[in-house]
Amino acid sequence: MIPVSEQLSCNKARFRALVTQVTGIQMPENKQSMIEGRMRRRFSVLGLSSMDAYLDHLFDGHTLQDEMPYIVDLMSTNKTDFFREPAHFKWLMHKIMPEHPTSQPMRIWSAASSSGQEAYTIAMLMSEYALQNPGFKYGILGTDISQGIVEEARAGVYPEEQLLDIPDALLERYFVMGHNSKGLRCGRVEKTLRDRVKFEQMNLIHGNYPVDKELDVVFLRNVLIYFDPPTQTRVIKEITDHVKVGGYLFVGHSESMVVTDSRLKQVSFAVFKKERAT
Ligand SMILES: C[S@@+](CC[C@H](N)C(=O)[O-])C[C@H]1O[C@@H](n2cnc3c(N)ncnc32)[C@H](O)[C@@H]1O
Secondary structure, three states: OOOOHHHHHHHHHHHHHHHHHOOOOOHHHHHHHHHHHHHHHHHHHOOOOOHHHHHHHHHOOOOOOHOOOOOOHHHHOOOOOOOOOOOHHHHHHHHHHOOOOOOEEEEEEEEEOOOOHHHHHHHHEEEEHHHOOOOOOOEEEEEEHHHHHHHHHHHEEHHHHHHOOOOOHHHHEEEEEOOOOOOEEEEOHHHHHHEEEEEEEEOHHHOOOOOOOOEEEEEEEOHHHHOOOHHHHHHHHHHOOOOEEEEEEOOOOOOOOHOOOOOEEEEEOOOEOOOOOO
């Protein structure tokens, strides 16, 4: 019979391995207290008093499937901002958009879009460009592994302090200010802009993405850092398959080093251009 203490630590290791297997997110043992801190929200809702009790419940043979969406939501780190890493948006506006033929719609994918700030930042810039270039059309897809965060992105409601990086003119044009149910002042992305961005739940580690090929631009920022090197290489390959020749891939500022796909040439800080099909 396995001693109780060994059984408990075995369950913890099993949980970390499960999260990595499902999401690609690396979960070394030194993340255990972070894991328990985040999972507290879930086990409290279930009326369980500890992580150990939750793990017993999780691995009881009946619960795993139902619990997975909650685990994915709580284990993913969703930090993001409007105009995060702003040089990328300058590059998009001043280099990519002017060279794009107005006659063709521009198609952009924000992969790992979190609560939507990245996709809506792009949408505001596209919409501004369209005002100056009548006939310009665009489509934006945002995807994330976390169903909860995808729903937040669709709602497009942000506390006032998260709107500080948005230039005043854009804030005025694209946000409706009000108060949420707790009385906090919030801004909601205005409906016409919200309708231009589609958000879907999608796991990047599975490949065969149900997303169009021949995209003009993909933002794959600040998610690769959570994966191990083979997963990083595989995800970059799969994503690059969806970029048209002459299109661009953006990664997070700390992620340039992991981009080794020979079809991609670095053209700016954490910006890559796809030069060939194979
Ligand atoms: C730190 S946020 C980055 C958000 C945004 N791209 C940015 O740079 O501000 C990382 C996001 O990656 C998502 N994520 C983690 N693993 C994923 C996976 N396997 N497939 C898709 N999204 C994933 C998380 O849910 C989280 O919302």
